[in-house]
Amino acid sequence: MSDDKKARTGKAVSRRTVLKGSAAAAGLAVGSGAVSGFPTIWAQNIKDVTLRFVGSGVTHQAPWKAMIEKDMGFKVDFTVTDFDTIKNRGITQPRSYDLLEPTANNLRAMWPTNVFQAIDSTRLKHWDEAIDLYHAEGKIWPDASFGQGQNPSLVLYTDKQGGRKFAKAGSSKWLTMVPSQHNADTLGYNRDLTGRTLETWAELISDEWRGRVALQLLPEIALMDMGMALKASGLVAYEDMGNMTRDEIDKTFAIMNDLKRQKHFRGFWLTFGESVNLMLSKEVVLQSMWSPAVTVVRAQGVNAVYADLKEGYRAWTIGFMLPKHLDGLKLDAAYAFFDWLYTGSSGAYFAKQGYYMPTPQRTKEFLSEDEWGFWYEGKAAKGVIKDPLGNDLEQPGRVRDGGTYKNRMGRVAVWNSEPDELVYMTDKFDEFQAI
């Protein structure tokens, strides 16, 4: 037993030593650009590399892991958890992962901790092809809204390697994260129970749905959803919903506290599964929801709709960050993964779950005409729309809720953000919970 253990340890040590030596060589080979595709040294050593990913269920799914391993040649280890844990673990245990996929709205808290390394965008083959949202103007189309709150372009760049400050978009080659998915969130509702189509965020506080409404159990997100509703009903005016002042927070909570006393809220959810359960069990009629959760609920036979509301959407971006310790072959592998990420196969895989990736023109190459029409162009499905695993998702004739890519991402009212007054906000949320 102990001999066996010794033998195994011995092997591991020798392999690591070999890796270290060859890493520099591989780095040189890749860096020189002399070889196209994967250099020989790379091909020989890469199968021994395991990249440890920590991320959310949005992307960290078994079929996608298989896609990475097949195309990249290295091994991948997925740890799937919620965004709060990703953020906390990302900062406190950077040695426990190689790639981290948090939300961009956590960047203001995460980046200054100095546990991450900046990513050189000139080393990313397809960075220039990424949507304009991530370049100078921060607008996905010239006529798109910039949105209140923390547009991702505001936190995507840093001035230098080791820099702790954010730089103007496009003014530097250093990225804080490589964006993976983005999407526009809204309210989900049970069409059979409402009996009509909902058109405004103000429905969230309507007496009609008293006791049948749910929000997310994250103060900053719940407050933005409430903000959309209160602004739509003309009860509170906000300078910037993604960065509320103390006065605005007080006004919002004054109304929220009253609503809680009147038992307006059925609940607050934290995980994907909880939101699905609330809708499936008919505990709620109307709630803050993620797009794939609506899909799951529909698949179970509940007539759920992802509302297309006139005030617009609450959008978000997630992306990959690299910890400081990552170097050598593993760092090269991470950069190679980033290049692969933007080639379209991942884009198509996630498009079939309703998400968008930064290189839509490449995503298009991996989708059928009908799929592209359904997911991106708001066209009625000609055939049955299937999920990435080939299960039936939507019947012919169905149009995606919210329609086109442009209608959804072009009408962003607010971006998921962490406000300056986050401490004040969490304190007030605490008092709200204690009522």
Add this chain to the structure above:
Amino acid sequence: MPTSSFFARYSAYLQAAPLTLVLLVFLVGPLIVILIFSVFKFTGFIWEPGFVIENYERIFTDRFPVTIKNYVQTIKITAITWAITLFIGFTLSYFFVFDLIRFKIKIFFFLLVIVPFWTSGVVRMVSWLPILGREGLVNKVVVGVGLSEQPWDFLFLSEFSVIVGYVHVFSLFMVAPLFNVMARIDPSLFEAARDQGAKGWQILLYIIIPMTKPGIAIGTIFVVALVASDSTISRILSGGKMGTISTTISNQYQHFQYPFAAANGIIFLIVLLLFVGGLMRVVNVREQL
């Protein structure tokens, strides 16, 4: 011989060393870390090493009203859960120990109490939805027999469902110590008492209850500590609508406010230790160990 005299002299210390080491590493160490964090400065997004008392100060100034509310809610929920689990624990243990005769049957029934632990915690909590939910079993009956026109919302995602969840999961921690102490009571005591003319309730009141006190005390410590420190069950089964001291600490932890969470944690620990200390003065637990 020097070696053997060394062992002879320090044998007690050596025997205590492994446990001491474990406690130092896994109990004292983390506590020191929490203590250190509780005086760090929080800048609004992240902590900075330093020594400030603000984190404690704010608990007793700006946040004093909500802190008191949180403690009152924690104590209320804990007390109700404690009373119910004590009743269930006492009657179940009594039944197992005194009413069942064969040892194997006793153990079989005791193991049944552990059944809820065969499933994962989340499943245990979610499983209440089809029973207590709006469209659940109980509400179907309530509406069906005309008790109410509308389903009872208070059954689920409420204080009620939180207490149901706690009783379901934590009763075992009351049953186990009570089963243990009751099993040690010599049945011949009952015969002696009966010979002296004692009635059933007198045996219960003057023999069984006094002799099970240490078990009650240990079960109480378990249940109180588990309920008071839980934030997951209460979050899921109250739908995030209930504020307890653990909810506050968990909210602060989620938002990186480690110094605030640590300061709240230290105060909470002191409150719990005072409670356990007080209990130890009333009941001599060592008597039965």
